[in-house]
Amino acid sequence: MASDRFHVYDTTLRDGAQQEGLTLTVADKLAIARHLDGLGVGFIEGGWPGAIPKDTEFFRRARTELDLKHAQLAAFGATRRAGVQAADDPLVAALRESGAPVVTLVAKSHDRHVELALRTTLAENLAMIRDTVSHLRAEGQRVFLDAEHFFDGYKSNPAYALEVIRTAAEAGASVIALCDTNGGMLPDELGEVVHHAVSLGARIGIHCHDDTGCAVANTLAAVRAGSTHVQGCANGYGERSGNANLFTVVANLQLKRGYDLVPSLAELTRIAHAITEVTNVTPDSHAPYVGMSAFAHKAGLHASAIKVDPNLYQHIDPAHVGNGMRMLVSDMAGRASVELKGRELGYDLGPEHARTLVDRVKDLEAKGFTFEAADASFELLLRDTIHGERRHFEVESWRVTVERTRYGEVVSEATVKLEAKGERIVATGEGNGPVNALDKAVRLGLEKLYPELAKLELVDYRVRILEGEHGTDAITRVLITSSDDSGEWATVGVAENIIEASWYALEQAVSYALVRGCYEYQ
């Protein structure tokens, strides 16, 4: 069980799920909860049982299907309706019956919201808080209070906002989390308000949104002002610009402020990505700490100094969060970064090969290639430099046709003629586009010789038109990401003709699959 001294409280399953386009099934929620528990957060807010049937189901299944090591589940809900007893409110009953050890009650703390949204009196709102908190406490649950719109409320009527804190604390709420619901605060002002709230003596939590790009900093400002409970979401999911990214908050506090919050910080990058697999939201490669690019370096200038001391160029050792430094090969690349990249890939380039490779990279990048996003093309180029060009198949010719018939149907068909292991191969594929058709034709042709290709999948395809320099025609750059059960790799092709560029990227994607598969060269 996580320590109670400082709460890491995750609300991905409730507030994070408000993100546009994000929909979680009960199974998704259970899977995310397991990941969060693996990281070691203290609390996982599972949803609103009683109000949302899927969330009622989540808490029901959690009893038998979730075996949490660190975290406790929290059920989210509202204070009782105006004019009834908490004991008689069916939504409050659903919170009791959820079986969650913690209930987090949302309550209004902004006077105008009480009047306009809740349509009750300020006094009745306080009574609702008092009554609901003490009822649930008496029934044996721990209660946290989310003071909604607290900061805007404090600006509108500070005495009332503070009265909400006092009322909840007196009724037995063990944390009052101040919510910057509309996300408009900046850290300096927010810190001052939290400071006032903390001085009341209640335990204060913080819940921020990223509408000013300051959710993480606002959370840190609240902690500095005395808050000992931080709320946030995995990967910063949430409505509008998202909630505070709990992973960034935890990494900052643990690595830079000496807090001991989660036992498995070195799993952070893996867990952050595993959760994106569940949510099906494309991972943000620029996310602090856990993004693919978070420790990637492009500038050739720095590479020689990085060799001397990598810590001169990174704010933490990426291993602390399970990430790693990556060197990108770009037109600013020098020999040092190419050698480093070679080593990262497991090749020992001598100085002469390194020089040749740098020249080839610069030459190709001048023609529009980009290797920083095409690791596999770079590795093939590196292997060609060391070993000479060797391929598992030779291309004789290919042809693609895309046709719209008079009936409005669009069909794509490709034929490739290849040679491999002494055999001449002619294969035809149909697809939902020209590249898909080419891909199918190549794999159909080669699969009987190289059965591993059956697992190859083209997972991403990107096109960029590069402006021609000095009156030449524009050129097309295609980046293809492929995968099989051993991982993902990217290749690049450049040509005036978009199909030709796609072909090159595709040919390399297949060649690289065969290199990875450790097939003998023909």
Added chain:
Amino acid sequence: MASDRFHVYDTTLRDGAQQEGLTLTVADKLAIARHLDGLGVGFIEGGWPGAIPKDTEFFRRARTELDLKHAQLAAFGATRRAGVQAADDPLVAALRESGAPVVTLVAKSHDRHVELALRTTLAENLAMIRDTVSHLRAEGQRVFLDAEHFFDGYKSNPAYALEVIRTAAEAGASVIALCDTNGGMLPDELGEVVHHAVSLGARIGIHCHDDTGCAVANTLAAVRAGSTHVQGCANGYGERSGNANLFTVVANLQLKRGYDLVPSLAELTRIAHAITEVTNVTPDSHAPYVGMSAFAHKAGLHASAIKVDPNLYQHIDPAHVGNGMRMLVSDMAGRASVELKGRELGYDLGPEHARTLVDRVKDLEAKGFTFEAADASFELLLRDTIHGERRHFEVESWRVTVERTRYGEVVSEATVKLEAKGERIVATGEGNGPVNALDKAVRLGLEKLYPELAKLELVDYRVRILEGEHGTDAITRVLITSSDDSGEWATVGVAENIIEASWYALEQAVSYALVRGCYEYQ
């Protein structure tokens, strides 16, 4: 010209271009500079002339091709090499010759970096700063200094870090920008260091990276501590986790702290998105202020209260940044903006047509269309809504073949079958790619009926793959820009198949040319 009291300094074209996967041509850089000037930033750092050939060319072309209203260009470069005179250093000469009114010199301010990366003495590094700054000042340029790794340097050797500021200021640098190069700072500590630096009396700037998710807050903390020059990048582009998002910084300072920084803040959302069209980086829908989701609400509970007072649920009026509140899953097009756009194009849309058009736009945008960058497609849709669909030609079928022969030659050929003015037309075109071949075939077929088409030229072709999750299953969006001697226009096509999407955009480009040419409908 922007005021000199507080500098909004953009480094998208230099530091932002360090982002993984981002490669800007000279034309891209010029286009982005125009957008930034349209917003009203004070300084645009164009790149490193002398060191990077593309950047030398940028400054050369900028002299004739950029007509900046607000911004001044800054050339980025390093202090002279150790052991030579600034006047004799060819890289310093390139800065002089760039013609930029401002030079921003990067200098080491971290003792270990001087020794390990620069491999010179601490004293020589100061001499390099003094000499280079005073040389460029004497030659008539304004000089800013980027104190690289300043905050880490301050931790390592505060006296030396401060000495760098003093030396640069005494030599005539008008701003010393403190760089959190590795991005590891948190706002409280950063603010304290800036406070010390400001007390030296020099004008202090700030340059932050987002490795702790605090780049915006760090920038604000520096401003609070007395910095009057903020650096950042459009959309937060930059290496690793990105630079401080200049758009978020400006919106925060202008809307929440009362600074008067840029004249066109209401253009912010449009400009932020226009820049993503140039960089071809997918816009972050969660970006503060300008993201598609930044003011989007999953309605439900709050709907009625939002009707009473929308400001209860948003931290600013989104109109201030040219964004809008969105309820449910709908797009940015409201009736008012469609009516406005119609009027702008010279059409008087009644309320009924406006409603129909909004529905069609929403429907198409949900399918991946974008009309903001395809004015001609929008106008055709508008005309179809008012007059019913009328075209100057009908398409029976088309076919494109791209073939690589056994001799390595790649040929593209297209055949189109059309009907126009009662005639059936079959035409074949060859091109350097499939779209070029289709374009030639269509024009060849229609030219004798519509001779004006001889002047039609396809001047730009852009492809974006939407939702690239299943390779070629993804949806492809093609934007085509066409021109004739009367001007330029853009059309959009969306389909699973890239050739089909291109065809739609092409067909509309030709249709629009005929509408502009005021040909009678068949």
